[in-house]
Amino acid sequence: MEGKVYKGGEDYEQEFDPRDYLTTYYNFDSGPVAEKEIIKFSLQNLFQTFSAGGVRGNVLIDIGSGPTIYQLLSACEAFREIIVTDYTPQNLQELQKWLKKEPGAYDWSSIVQHVCELEGDRSRWQEKEAKLRRTVTRVLKCDVTKSPALGSAQVPLADCVLTFLAMECACLDVDTYRAALRRLADLLKPGGHLVTMVTLGFQSYMVGPKKFSGVCLEKETVEKAVQDAGCQVLKCNCAPLKYSQACCEGLCFIVARKGSGA
Numbered sequence: 667m668e669g670k671v672y673k674g675g676e677d678y679e680q681e682f683d684p685r686d687y688l689t690t691y692y693n694f695d696s697g698p699v700a701e702k703e704i705i706k707f708s709l710q711n712l713f714q715t716f717s718a719g720g721v722r723g724n725v726l727i728d729i730g731s732g733p734t735i736y737q738l739l740s741a742c743e744a745f746r747e748i749i750v751t752d753y754t755p756q757n758l759q760e761l762q763k764w765l766k767k768e769p770g771a772y773d774w775s776s777i778v779q780h781v782c783e784l785e786g787d788r789s790r791w792q793e794k795e796a797k798l799r800r801t802v803t804r805v806l807k808c809d810v811t812k813s814p815a816l817g818s819a820q821v822p823l824a825d826c827v828l829t830f831l832a833m834e835c836a837c838l839d840v841d842t843y844r845a846a847l848r849r850l851a852d853l854l855k856p857g858g859h860l861v862t863m864v865t866l867g868f869q870s871y872m873v874g875p876k877k878f879s880g881v882c883l884e885k886e887t888v889e890k891a892v893q894d895a896g897c898q899v900l901k902c903n904c905a906p907l908k909y910s911q912a913c914c915e916g917l918c919f920i921v922a923r924k925g926s927g928a
């Protein structure tokens with residue numbers, strides 16, 4: 667419906683089209699320059715975080731994965747097991763399509779090649795795709811506005827919780843965002859890492875013809891919420907990058923570590 671703005675989990679389940687999302691924001695070869703710059707910013711930060719000497723361990727849980735895998739391409743070299751999650755069944759189905767190499771699965775090869783180039787060998791992209799497919803062991807439903815966020819699923823405490831561009835969509839106000847971050851910290855082992863990227867000054871974004879909104883966050887609000895969830899901010903890298911298909915003011919990439927007493 668024209669003029670309607672969609673918000674939060676249930677709207678995502680009914681209105682969010684994974685293919686529209688992927689072709690708008692993850693068309694690395696022929697999409698808008700702005701979106702391409704944002705993908706490169708994300709991949710560079712993830713590469714630095716998960717490369718040798720960086721964040722690593724047994725279990726990584728990605729929260730609000732959506733239909734995307736780019737956020738896991740460096741992490742799959744640093745973790746033995748990755749659990750992907752999302753609120754909407756259609757996003758989980760799109761992920762499964764890629765994981766199982768089904769016909770019609772989204773083609774991530776240009777983005778995978780870019781990550782392999784960052785890691786030093788562009789030619790090993792098919793090996794990396796195979797590695798990621800082996801490393802993702804579970805695809806689960808989650809709702810970050812509910813406790814526990816993963817419902818009745820039994821999962822081990824994670825060495826890393828990753829969440830990219832999802833919390834500001836799932837949460838409609840700052841209190842809900844803060845509570846959701848505490849739920850994510852609950853999934854972490856003491857000493858585990860929270861790695862997140864958030865859109866700052868977020869108003870809305872387009873998914874095909876549909877407009878979605880969420881909570882408008884500032885850098886200080888994000889850092890405070892991370893700290894109040896019991897995590898120490900180790901890195902905060904903000905950039906004034908803007909999407910062509912979204913209203914926002916920039917991006918904020920954070921690496922934080924859960925305290926041993928938290």
Ligand SMILES: C[S@@+](CC[C@H](N)C(=O)[O-])C[C@H]1O[C@@H](n2cnc3c(N)ncnc32)[C@H](O)[C@@H]1O
Pocket residue numbers: 674675676678682729730731732733734737752753754757808809810811829830831832833835836837
């Ligand atoms: C903008 S997409 C981000 C997808 C992906 N992480 C990325 O980096 O492109 C926002 C995601 O948040 C998910 N989401 C919405 N409400 C949620 C909730 N209550 N709990 C968990 N995820 C939710 C949506 O289904 C959607 O996949």
